[in-house]
Amino acid sequence: xxxxxxxxxxxxxxxxxxxxxxxxxxxxxxxxxxxxxxxxxxxxxxxxxxxxxxxxxxxxxxxxxxxxxxxxxxxxxxxxxxxxxxxxxxxxxxxxxxxxxxxxxxxxxxxxxxxxxxxxxxxxxxxxxxxxxxxxxxxxxxxxxxxxxxxxxxxxxxxxxxxxxxxxxxxxxxxxxxxxxxxxxxxxxxxxxxxxxxxxxxxxxxxxxxxxxxxxxxxxxxxxxxxxxxxxxxxxxxxxxxxxxxxxxxxxxxxxxxxxxxxxx
Amino acid sequence: xxxxxxxxxxxxxxxxxxxxxxxxxxxxxxxxxxxxxxxxxxxxxxxxxxxxxxxxxxxxxxxxxxxxxxxxxxxxxxxxxxxxxxxxxxxxxxxxxxxxxxxxxxxxxxxxxxxxxxxxxxxxxxxxxxxxxxxxxxxxxxxxxxxxxxxxxxxxxxxxxxxxxxxxxxxxxxxxxxxxxxxxxxxxxxxxxxxxxxxxxxxxxxxxxxxxxxxxxxxxxxxxxxxxxxxxxxxxxxxxxxxxxxxxxxxxxxxxxxxxxxxxxxxxxxxxxxxxxxxxxxxxxxxxxxxxxxxxxxxxxxxxxxxxxxxxxxxxxxxxxxxxxxxxxxxxxxxxxxxxxxxxxxxxxxxxxxxxxxxxxxxxxxxxxxxxxxxxxxxxxxxxxxxxxxxxxxxxxxxxxxxxxxxxxxxxxxxxxxxxxxxxxxxxxxxxxxxxxxxxx
Numbered sequence: 076x077x078x079x080x081x082x083x084x085x086x087x088x089x090x091x092x093x094x095x096x097x098x099x100x101x102x103x104x105x106x107x108x109x110x111x112x113x114x115x116x117x118x119x120x121x122x123x124x125x126x127x128x129x130x131x132x133x134x135x136x137x138x139x140x141x142x143x144x145x146x147x148x149x150x151x152x153x154x155x156x157x158x159x160x161x162x163x164x165x166x167x168x169x170x171x172x173x174x175x176x177x178x179x180x181x182x183x184x185x186x187x188x189x190x191x192x193x194x195x196x197x198x199x200x201x202x203x204x205x206x207x208x209x210x211x212x213x214x215x216x217x218x219x220x221x222x223x224x225x226x227x228x229x230x231x232x233x234x235x236x237x238x239x240x241x242x243x244x245x246x247x248x249x250x251x252x253x254x255x256x257x258x259x260x261x262x263x264x265x266x267x268x269x270x271x272x273x274x275x276x277x278x279x280x281x282x283x284x285x286x287x288x289x290x291x292x293x294x295x296x297x298x299x300x301x302x303x304x305x306x307x308x309x310x311x312x313x314x315x316x317x318x319x320x321x322x323x324x325x326x327x328x329x330x331x332x333x334x335x336x337x338x339x340x
Numbered sequence: 341x342x343x344x345x346x347x348x349x350x351x352x353x354x355x356x357x358x359x360x361x362x363x364x365x366x367x368x369x370x371x372x373x374x375x376x377x378x379x380x381x382x383x384x385x386x387x388x389x390x391x392x393x394x395x396x397x398x399x400x401x402x403x404x405x406x407x408x409x410x411x412x413x414x415x416x417x418x419x420x421x422x423x424x425x426x427x428x429x430x431x432x433x434x435x436x437x438x439x440x441x442x443x444x445x446x447x448x449x450x451x452x453x454x455x456x457x458x459x460x461x462x463x464x465x466x467x468x469x470x471x472x473x474x475x476x477x478x479x480x481x482x483x484x485x486x487x488x489x490x491x492x493x494x495x496x497x498x499x500x501x502x503x504x505x506x507x508x509x510x511x512x513x514x515x516x517x518x519x520x521x522x523x524x525x526x527x528x529x530x531x532x533x534x535x536x537x538x539x540x541x542x543x544x545x546x547x548x549x550x551x552x553x554x555x556x557x558x559x560x561x562x563x564x565x566x567x568x569x570x571x572x573x574x575x576x577x578x579x580x581x582x583x584x585x586x587x588x589x590x591x592x593x594x595x596x597x598x599x600x601x602x603x604x605x606x607x608x609x610x611x612x613x614x615x616x617x618x619x620x621x622x623x624x625x626x627x628x629x630x631x632x633x634x635x636x637x638x639x640x641x642x643x644x645x646x647x648x649x650x651x652x653x654x655x656x657x658x659x660x661x662x663x664x665x666x667x668x669x670x671x672x673x674x675x676x677x678x679x680x681x682x683x684x685x686x687x688x689x690x691x692x693x694x695x696x697x698x699x700x701x702x703x704x705x706x707x708x709x710x711x712x713x714x715x716x717x718x719x720x721x722x723x724x725x726x727x728x729x730x731x732x733x734x735x736x737x738x739x740x741x742x743x744x745x746x747x748x749x750x751x752x753x754x755x756x757x758x759x760x761x762x763x764x765x766x767x768x769x770x771x772x773x774x775x776x777x778x779x780x781x
Binding site for chain 1: 589
């Protein structure tokens with residue numbers, strides 16, 4: 076977590092969690108993602124950066140088939156999760172999304188109690204045998220979401236009553252409560268103030284121990300702070316993908332350099 | 341800085357205190373618009389006031405009735421004597437008249453009258469007196485107070501609908517009778533009482549407005565609304581959830597959507613003739629039955645419920661759906677666990693508004709025979725409530741309004757008050773439900 080020594084950041088070679096091959100995404104006639112090939116490593120934070128409308132969120136949403144909910148959206152190519160094609164006809168997107176959790180741009184807790192927010196996932200997936208089990212899962216998830224101490228005395232209060240940063244951490248806790256393997260985050264800090272952002276970033280760094288985390292962000296500083304790998308998207312193309320240190324200090328592609336130095340985007 | 345003398349600037353400086361012509365024009369346009377708005381609201385309120393005033397003025401007398409109150413004691417001998425004769429009721433009527441005469445004598449009345457006068461004022465009283473003693477033989481020998489309803493003409497005279505001078509003598513009423521009425525009013529022998537029979541009673545024949553009540557048709561409306569609620573709520577909500585959340589957006593669903601909106605604008609009499617053709621002529625369901633009325637009104641209410649349900653489903657933010665789907669809920673779980681509870685207040689409000697609309701609907705009931713049916717009986721049981729012929733509140737009002745006897749005129753207005761009271765109650769329930777279940781997100 077030190078911006079000044081990006082080069083020194085150790086990147087071990089980890090197992091590949093998600094492999095995307097020749098992925099194309101269309102919105103009707105609009106070709107939103109073109110020929111994207113990317114390997115996302117396990118127990119690593121991978122950041123997607125790029126100007127608005129470059130397709131990074133679209134690509135992120137195709138990793139857990141959230142794009143299925145959009146009628147006109149069509150995905151081609153292969154996305155493999157642990158070697159299995161997630162767009163295979165036999166794959167149930169619901170089961171996939173239990174494995175690949177998602178945190179959204181705007182904190183979106185359910186208008187229910189804090190406890191029920193976190194317990195909802197485990198309940199529908201049958202992860203808890205009894206109430207005590209469920210209590211334990213909820214506490215563990217809230218601790219991982221780094222929000223347990225703030226809410227432990229008011230678990231029955233509505234989740235919508237928390238502050239923005241707390242809500243987002245609650246949403247992260249809710250996502251990890253279902254024991255996913257991959258956590259997708261779509262600009263999780265864009266609606267938060269700097270202090271809340273710092274808390275969430277710290278949390279993302281901790282989550283790396285257990286999950287493969289993919290984060291879309293508009294803030295290059297944030298990408299530099301939290302990620303080990305960075306992918307730069309531009310106009311639907313994956314321009315450059317590599318270790319964060321290398322992308323920010325020594326980009327290969329001139330477009331990447333223009334973007335991170337602020338000349339485009 | 342109020343003057344505009346700074347010549348250094350390219351455009352001449354304007355003052356903030358002195359308005360220029362453009363600003364003045366703009367401000368006066370705004371003022372005019374506000375005046376139009378206030379006028380429009382004022383006109384609306386004026387008409388509303390006039391409406392309520394006239395309804396209450398014409399309708400409230402329907403809730404009261406005038407009774408001829410006479411206390412007398414029937415001895416065992418008199419009873420035996422009356423039961424022993426051929427014209428039993430005439431005998432009882434005689435006893436009643438004697439009792440009345442005694443009561444009037446006590447108050448020192450000096451008006452000429454005869455038995456016919458009493459009959460014109462209170463009708464043939466013998467029946468009621470005899471019925472009382474047949475049912476309560478133990479009251480023989482002790483004083484009993486009889487409150488017998490006066491004729492509708494006397495009732496209307498007491499309500500001030502006409503004066504003594506306007507009366508043309510007929511076999512129903514003579515001007516001289518009203519002198520006696522005045523005296524009896526003054527002495528308290530004729531009293532005005534709240535007419536429970538109007539609220540709980542059944543419809544009477546065409547010549548007895550005094551005995552007509554709206555109770556039976558309230559029951560008819562109740563059973564109809566039950567049918568409407570049980571059918572249209574699940575069908576409407578299921579249809580809207582499917583269309584809004586699951587159906588693909590293509591030409592067919594667009595077509596369905598347009599048609600639902602059009603159905604909401606179809607005149608209700610069209611649904612009535614559809615009901616006549618399908619439910620009565622084709623399916624041979626009983627005529628004038630609340631079941632058929634309910635089915636027809638269901639057809640009419642469905643578009644309203646579907647449209648309001650879809651609107652409230654649309655109003656649930658998509659982030660809630662994303663959140664549920666994102667942690668691996670199925671589409672159906674997302675809808676039923678999260679979207680539907682949030683849309684519930686809107687759905688309930690829409691349903692109640694739809695029901696209220698159906699409750700006041702008359703035109704479709706014309707065609708399935710509920711208008712004009714004289715609801716003389718209550719249904720015998722719950723099932724019979726659906727299939728036995730009955731009337732409904734608006735149909736009853738329509739029936740009364742078209743009857744010749746002027747006494748029914750005020751009954752019709754009174755019926756409208758009852759109907760409005762029901763509608764108002766339903767709307768208040770809708771508001772309370774909306775307030776209570778409304779959640780923020």
